[in-house]
Amino acid sequence: MIEMKEISHAYGDFKVLDHINVTIKEEQITALIGANGAGKSTLLGVLSRLLEPFEGDILLDQVPLKTLKSKDIAKKIAILKQTNQLNIRITVKDLVSFGRFPHSQGRLQKEDHQKIEEALEYMKIKDLENRYLDELSGGQRQRAYIAMILAQDTKYIFLDEPLNNLDMRYAVEMMTILQKMVKELKKTIVVVMHDINFAAAFADHIIAMKDGKIIEEGSIDYMMDKAILDHVFDHDFCIAGVNGRKVCIYYQQKETVLEAE
Amino acid sequence: MKTRRRWIILISLVLFSMMFYLFFWMLTTPYDLFPSDPVRAEKMREAIFNIISRRSIQMLAMIISAILISSTSLVFQTMTQNRILTPSLIGFDAIFISVQTTIVFFLSSSSIFFVNPYLNFLVSAGLMIVVSLALYRLILKKNKNNIIFLLLVGMVLSTLSRSFASFLQTVMDPDEFQSLTIRTEVSITNMNLSIIWLALPLMIIIIYLLMKDYREYDVMTLGEHNAIGLGVRYAKKMNTSLIYMALAMSISTALIGPISFLGLISVNAAREMLKDYKHLPLFLASSMITVIFLVLGQGIIAETGYLTTVTVLISMVGGIYMIYLILKENKA
Numbered sequence: 001m002i003e004m005k006e007i008s009h010a011y012g013d014f015k016v017l018d019h020i021n022v023t024i025k026e027e028q029i030t031a032l033i034g035a036n037g038a039g040k041s042t043l044l045g046v047l048s049r050l051l052e053p054f055e056g057d058i059l060l061d062q063v064p065l066k067t068l069k070s071k072d073i074a075k076k077i078a079i080l081k082q083t084n085q086l087n088i089r090i091t092v093k094d095l096v097s098f099g100r101f102p103h104s105q106g107r108l109q110k111e112d113h114q115k116i117e118e119a120l121e122y123m124k125i126k127d128l129e130n131r132y133l134d135e136l137s138g139g140q141r142q143r144a145y146i147a148m149i150l151a152q153d154t155k156y157i158f159l160d161e162p163l164n165n166l167d168m169r170y171a172v173e174m175m176t177i178l179q180k181m182v183k184e185l186k187k188t189i190v191v192v193m194h195d196i197n198f199a200a201a202f203a204d205h206i207i208a209m210k211d212g213k214i215i216e217e218g219s220i221d222y223m224m225d226k227a228i229l230d231h232v233f234d235h236d237f238c239i240a241g242v243n244g245r246k247v248c249i250y251y252q253q254k255e256t257v258l259e260a261e
Numbered sequence: 262m263k264t265r266r267r268w269i270i271l272i273s274l275v276l277f278s279m280m281f282y283l284f285f286w287m288l289t290t291p292y293d294l295f296p297s298d299p300v301r302a303e304k305m306r307e308a309i310f311n312i313i314s315r316r317s318i319q320m321l322a323m324i325i326s327a328i329l330i331s332s333t334s335l336v337f338q339t340m341t342q343n344r345i346l347t348p349s350l351i352g353f354d355a356i357f358i359s360v361q362t363t364i365v366f367f368l369s370s371s372s373i374f375f376v377n378p379y380l381n382f383l384v385s386a387g388l389m390i391v392v393s394l395a396l397y398r399l400i401l402k403k404n405k406n407n408i409i410f411l412l413l414v415g416m417v418l419s420t421l422s423r424s425f426a427s428f429l430q431t432v433m434d435p436d437e438f439q440s441l442t443i444r445t446e447v448s449i450t451n452m453n454l455s456i457i458w459l460a461l462p463l464m465i466i467i468i469y470l471l472m473k474d475y476r477e478y479d480v481m482t483l484g485e486h487n488a489i490g491l492g493v494r495y496a497k498k499m500n501t502s503l504i505y506m507a508l509a510m511s512i513s514t515a516l517i518g519p520i521s522f523l524g525l526i527s528v529n530a531a532r533e534m535l536k537d538y539k540h541l542p543l544f545l546a547s548s549m550i551t552v553i554f555l556v557l558g559q560g561i562i563a564e565t566g567y568l569t570t571v572t573v574l575i576s577m578v579g580g581i582y583m584i585y586l587i588l589k590e591n592k593a
Binding site: 048049050070071072073074075077078079080081085086087088089090095098099101102105106107152 | 342343344476477479480482483484486487489490491492493494536538
């Protein structure tokens with residue numbers, strides 16, 4: 001369990017996080033939603049100690065994150081940010097092997113090789129293992145990075161917009177794999193997402209942020225509500241039911257209404 | 262194996278360069294090295310021994326500098342995440358010269374901090390560390406991904422410190438200036454060998470400290486976020502690397518003077534040759550390439566009767582290579 005207590009952070013005078021209190025529940029996919037600049041990525045950065053918050057405490061399984069060694073945190077928390085531009089040529093297998101760094105400090109043992117193989121197979125990229133990263137498509141590259149995170153063998157996985165640049169098929173595939181990881185591997189996953197319908201379809205819990213604060217959180221059913229989403233995004237939403245699921249439509253609504261008339 | 266053959270070629274080239282530098286002059290010298298007269302033969306043996314031992318010390322200085330230059334350039338490129346910048350392009354070695362001048366100007370050339378080569382070195386290295394840490398805090402940290410900006414800063418910084426030094430030298434007492442040139446006019450043809458026995462152990466320590474966690478640098482090539490996520494203490498690693506780097510630059514600049522493009526050439530040549538991103542093989546290969554450049558280059562220059570200097574040659578080759586690299590990076 002990860003708890004954030006009274007977390008605040010600022011860039012200069014601009015408050016990005018404002019007294020955040022939140023608990024990340026285990027063995028669930030939690031989706032972080034909110035408009036651009038709401039503080040989602042910063043929250044994820046603070047959660048994964050990429051950023052040190054100005055104020056507040058984060059408790060990782062009841063232990064303050066500050067008191068833990070970076071190496072030990074890396075055995076429990078894995079983080080993948082949205083921009084992954086590398087200026088080196090590296091094969092998929094080498095990239096995935098980096099995931100074992102917190103455990104092996106770069107000296108790979110038998111167990112490490114086994115975990116690397118497992119991660120490659122889990123992400124179905126075993127056949128790509130000797131290819132260079134820059135030769136892959138966006139979807140394949142993203143899977144290679146997730147495989148690295150998987151090889152890191154952590155309980156918590158934080159992903160910052162993992163669906164960026166993925167087409168619909170790959171995006172669905174990615175979310176299905178994440179769901180599978182929660183069920184089969186007992187992972188706790190936090191994802192920053194932009195597409196509300198994806199969040200509704202695959203997440204278990206949604207946290208909505210606005211202006212550095214958490215303004216709503218709850219189950220899919222609760223959060224897929226016109227009043228809440230309108231408030232979160234300052235935008236006009238329309239919630240519909242398709243195949244027993246709630247989906248939202250958020251574009252060209254006025255025109256469609258006019259046409260219907 | 263292809264890589265193995267490359268290593269063998271590299272090592273033999275290094276050995277060849279060393280042999281060339283030490284012994285080639287014997288083939289071209291106009292003197293009879295083995296005269297029949299026993300008295301002259303004795304003198305000649307002594308002379309040969311003197312030349313070879315002098316050249317050995319010079320070669321040692323070049324090897325020390327070569328290893329320091331290539332390791333710091335390699336680490337610096339990982340820290341700033343690019344393939345073009347090196348510490349000397351950012352102006353680190355120019356800072357060293359102005360530190361020397363400042364010491365003489367304010368403390369006089371008879372000061373113990375100038376006269377004693379060891380103390381002098383320690384003071385200048387200490388100042389270098391302070392300056393480079395400040396530089397990092399103020400500029401490098403925020404503009405890591407802006408190569409053009411950093412190059413500009415480097416240009417401004419080296420011009421500034423050179424002008425500052427020459428300003429102080431102009432208003433200085435001429436006698437003081439005379440003694441100052443001993444330290445500032447160091448070049449590969451005019452090495453400062455007085456600190457070599459301090460430089461050698463220091464180099465070994467620095468290289469040990471710098472390379473003992475070379476696997477962390479491998480992880481750092483994945484970028485700051487990934488590296489922290491994988492448990493590298495990024496900020497601390499940056500600071501310590503920077504201190505070692507300042508020390509290393511002080512040693513190599515004090516020994517053989519500034520050589521701008523050497524690190525750039527050798528590190529990139531090593532990358533091209535090995536097609537690898539791992540720091541240990543890159544460090545070894547780039548050190549060897551630097552040794553070849555310096556020792557073989559200096560050997561050839563010596564044969565031509567010092568028509569030009571290796572520094573000029575390296576600057577020419579390196580300058581062209583850097584333009585090529587910038588153009589290539591811009592395309593990608």
